Amino acid sequence: MKSISIATKLWLPIIVLAFFVILMAGGTYFRTQALLAKSMVAQQGQQDIYELALRWRGLTEANAARAIAGVLSSDPVVAETFKPEIAAASAQVAEIQQRLETLALSEGEKNTMAKIAGLREAYIAARSAAIKLKEAGNSAAAVTALKEQAQPALKAYLVAQQDFVNLEHERAQAAREAAGAERMRTVWAAAGVMFGIVGCLAISTFFLTRSITSPLARLVRQAERIGRNDLSGVIEVDRGDEIGEVQRALSAMQDSLNRIVSEVRHSADSIQTASSEIASGNLDLSQRTEQTASNLQQAATAMSELTGTVKQSADSAATANQLAGSAAQVAQRGGEVVGQVVSTMDEINSSSKRINDIIGVIDGIAFQTNILALNAAVEAARAGEQGRGFAVVASEVRSLAQRSAEAAREIKTLIGASVDRVEAGARLVQDAGSTMTEIVSSVGKVSDIIGEIRASTVEQSEGIGAVNGSVGQLDHMTQQNAALVEQSAAAAESLREQAGKLAELVSGFKLQGGEARASRPAAPARAPASVKPGAAPSPASRPKLNKASPPSKAASSAPIPLAAPVTAKAPAAAKPAPAPKPAADDGDWETF
Structure with a gap:
């Protein structure tokens, strides 16, 4: 695990999570599509039976109304008019009944259809007897037969049909509810898988975070040690990921600081x-x-x-x-x-x-x-x-x-x-x-x-x-x-003093090998930099500067930190200084 990069460690759980999410989404999609197709077929078949039963009952009621009207009417034209229509409607009712008998698969539906078939035959026999009496000219007997035999048989017939319609309606509703319950089971199953994936991700994230923060904490302690001017420690590079790169960089920085601190004293x-x-x-x-x-x-x-x-x-x-x-x-x-x-x-x-x-x-x-x-x-x-x-x-x-x-x-x-x-x-x-x-x-x-x-x-x-x-x-x-x-x-004099202070500051570093740096070097004789010439104009006659020049910053009495601009030019000053030329030589300042 130490050789795997942090980017790979961070991307791996995401890729695994994405894989399982895609897998779960695909499984859920295909299962949902299969359930949807199955429920649509079942619902459509049950709905067709229900609609066909409704039409069957409607044709039966309409045909019964025609038969009753033909028997009760005193006009023979009405009976003659309704006679072919009653025959055609009876044929349609018989056809629908046959279709329903082939579609009804459950035992209850078959029993109901058998009962309806018997009641229909009884009703048709009573209706035919009443119609024949009407055609024979015996209207009173026809009406009596209609009221006493045909209408009770019709009522029982219609009640049985309505029971069948109600049964089909309940079956269609049950099919819809079953399909909804199956979809909810699929949703809950997908949710359970998602919670499992999230739990695995949380556990992997915990161990991943721990594998990153622990070496980072060690790096922080080493950086704090360097911040306390302690350069004597050894930074171990035992990883191949980005943290290992930071360890190598921090080790290189410590070695570079050891060299720099060793050279700064000579530069001072x-x-x-x-x-x-x-x-x-x-x-x-x-x-x-x-x-x-x-x-x-x-x-x-x-x-x-x-x-x-x-x-x-x-x-x-x-x-x-x-x-x-x-x-x-x-x-x-x-x-x-x-x-x-x-x-x-x-x-x-x-x-x-x-x-x-x-x-x-x-x-x-x-x-x-x-x-x-x-x-x-x-x-x-x-x-x-x-x-x-x-x-x-x-x-x-x-x-x-x-x-x-x-x-x-x-x-x-x-x-x-x-x-x-x-x-x-x-x-x-x-x-x-x-x-x-x-x-x-x-x-x-x-x-x-x-x-x-x-x-x-x-x-x-x-x-x-x-x-x-x-x-x-x-x-x-x-x-x-x-x-x-x-x-x-004045800045040159201050620079000499700050160089001495710099040497003192450098001596406070602990370097590898345990050597303590020498104390502040002996100060050379002060240069007559602060002596003003007698021919110089008085300070009151000279204009004041709007902005402080860089040498005026060096003239401050405060000690110069390590990152101050004065130390930035130390490598150039580390070269052997040339021998000073006499002040009487005018050739050095002609181009000023």
Whole structure:
């Protein structure tokens, strides 16, 4: 059992339980199906007998009612009508009775059927006698025979049939109850098997749990022994399952802890030596960091002055941009006014041309009038004495037309000269408008150039501001580095002390072989890590750190536990420490 895996031990009862459950379910299913089929056959057969008996009794009652109606009726048509129906129903009743006799298997049913057969024969004989009397015309005797012989025989016959129906009904009910009882026995049997399986499972689970918890308890005791710093015990690996794997892992862990504890002491000595060298190097680094901080402060002051100059240039460029914009607006308004003048001159020129056209029309009218007056004078001369007055009027009209034509020619000459002058003025105004447009365009370009200069100046100002901020941040970081160097020196001293405490803690472990570890190693000379240089800036002038750096955690006076981050770097410190270089060597810290 020790070599079987826990997974196999856990799955085996489940598989066995599943096998028996499936087996029980299959057996129960097949037995239930067999019982169901058997009960269905029995119930169906008994139900068929019961229904057939009900139909038999119903046909008997209906046929008896027809016979009674035929005997009691005074109408011969009724008797003739019912006669074939009575014969057909009697045939059906006889057929059903024969079927029931073949289906009835029990002794009680056979006796009942024999009794019913005798009563039926008695009833048929009495009914036939009454019908014959009716057919012979003796109705009174037929009625008497019906009431005294046929009806009592019918009553006994029907009672016997009803007894048979009740018997079949009771047998059908008994068959149903028997089938239900058989199903319940099957259910109880399945429940008993299930309880047996559950009991076996509980017993196997108890022993399985015991086989797992006992070795686990031993593992817990061994782990507690290791937790008490006792590594001298031996962990036996005597199993092949998962618990055996845990035993092998715990044994390997104990061996690894033995090796680690043996090496930690040697690493603590190396850490003490390295911490002294770190303190010496931190002292030199602090002096260089302070000098760098001073240079960065001077650079920050110069950048601040340069930022003010560039900002003033940006303000001047902004003022020039505003003035250029105003000049552009004034030139644009002048261009608009000149454009309006050009438009007005074009309208005057158009009106002058229109007047010239009108004068031409007037001149044409005067010319036509002169010709008409000439024609009128010629016609008046032909008329002689009668046309003399008309000739005088035509002469006056001709004289008036000539004066109008002459005045129109003079006006046309004046208007032509005015149109020439207006066209010359319009050309001059158009030239002035083009010149104003060019002036507006030039002023706009000057304004754009000044705007670009202003934008460039603003960008320069922002860039210098960003540089100034970066220099300020660099100065801040340098001061933080100086503070961190001091903290690192203090952390190196604390690291040396914690290494001594670590050696003391390691000496408390019991290792295999019973060796007791040596006590705390001799402490080397303290490095001058806590000595602050005289040129260092005062702590009040340095910004405080927002977050505690890792060296500041090492500076705590509390002892360092075994899992602390300080011991994580012990293997690296276990190497032989290099010889310390003199503090005057500047090449080691140039890349800081």
